[in-house]
Amino acid sequence: MKTPVFTGSSTAIVTPFRDGKVDYKKLGELIDFQIAAGTAAITINGTTGECSTMTLEESTATIDFCVKHVNSRAKVIAGTGSNDTQSALFLSQAAEKSGADALMMVSPYYNKTSQRGLVKHFTFLADRVQIPIIVYNVPPRTGMTFTAETYIELSKHPNILGAKEASSDFSLIATTIATCGDNFYFWSGNDEDVVPMMSLGAKGVISVLANIVPDIVAKMTKSCLDGDFKAGAALQLKYFNLIKHLFIETSPMPVKAALNLMGKDVGEPRMPLCDLAPENHEKLKKAMLDIGLIQ
Numbered sequence: 001m002k003t004p005v006f007t008g009s010s011t012a013i014v015t016p017f018r019d020g021k022v023d024y025k026k027l028g029e030l031i032d033f034q035i036a037a038g039t040a041a042i043t044i045n046g047t048t049g050e051c052s053t054m055t056l057e058e059s060t061a062t063i064d065f066c067v068k069h070v071n072s073r074a075k076v077i078a079g080t081g082s083n084d085t086q087s088a089l090f091l092s093q094a095a096e097k098s099g100a101d102a103l104m105m106v107s108p109y110y111n112k113t114s115q116r117g118l119v120k121h122f123t124f125l126a127d128r129v130q131i132p133i134i135v136y137n138v139p140p141r142t143g144m145t146f147t148a149e150t151y152i153e154l155s156k157h158p159n160i161l162g163a164k165e166a167s168s169d170f171s172l173i174a175t176t177i178a179t180c181g182d183n184f185y186f187w188s189g190n191d192e193d194v195v196p197m198m199s200l201g202a203k204g205v206i207s208v209l210a211n212i213v214p215d216i217v218a219k220m221t222k223s224c225l226d227g228d229f230k231a232g233a234a235l236q237l238k239y240f241n242l243i244k245h246l247f248i249e250t251s252p253m254p255v256k257a258a259l260n261l262m263g264k265d266v267g268e269p270r271m272p273l274c275d276l277a278p279e280n281h282e283k284l285k286k287a288m289l290d291i292g293l294i295q
Helices: 024-036 056-070 085-098 115-126 148-154 170-183 191-200 214-225 229-238 240-245 253-261 278-291
Strands: 008-012 041-044 075-079 102-106 133-137 160-165 185-188 204-207
Touching (some): 024 041, 024 056, 041 056, 056 075, 115 133, 115 148, 160 170, 191 204, 191 229, 191 240, 204 214
Parallel strands (some): 041 075, 102 133, 185 204
16 A cells, blocks of 8 residues: 555646746745645646756656655655656656655657557666656547556556546546555546545545636535535536636646636746747637636
């Protein structure tokens, strides 16, 4: 039996940029905002953090800053995945040295691999770090998915804790949970799937939505952990339209726009991502007005 690195809400935090560089002062403010609202873990350098356009030096420095700034007030999960196994190893060992509590690793993208290759890739990495690994299944980004058989095989490794699941494949999730029990945990990777996944036994969410309403996502997941799925579902449905609009264009473009509308001043995404099309910006703004996030 393994122990989940966190239960409840983890924010896949955005990376604020200023004049082409990481704005560490602003990142610290965002981290403080999250912890004050009850966020259980900060996931740094995930997809929402724009890890794909950060240099290795920026990635390691940002993880190091996050660990130091959090200062044990919450867990820190470092995004260290890559489609190059050696790059993933470099980032993972650096994150471990910085003091991260766990690693999140997306499956190899673009070059992809086979299911056998997934097992070899993640086993190679898990053999060379001492902190837990959460694998990340996000087929729309990577062009491939994990099978239940692959999850079951990975669950046998003591350092592979579970998966951030963004496939919305509930049969895959249920099959794995039924087989692995407490040897392999799930966290929702889609904000619209939080309550249904937790009803199957998932331990929480690694969330985009929590960037803007961390207290709501923390409350939603706590309700589910307490067995009050009716209360969790009520929050899921109340914020469902806003969730949809946070993905009206490629994430994290909309959530950065939302944070800026809230006065958080996180800057724009790095190219090739860009600011929202004007019509989509207005749709997002209306969704935020409708829920009372802005006036």
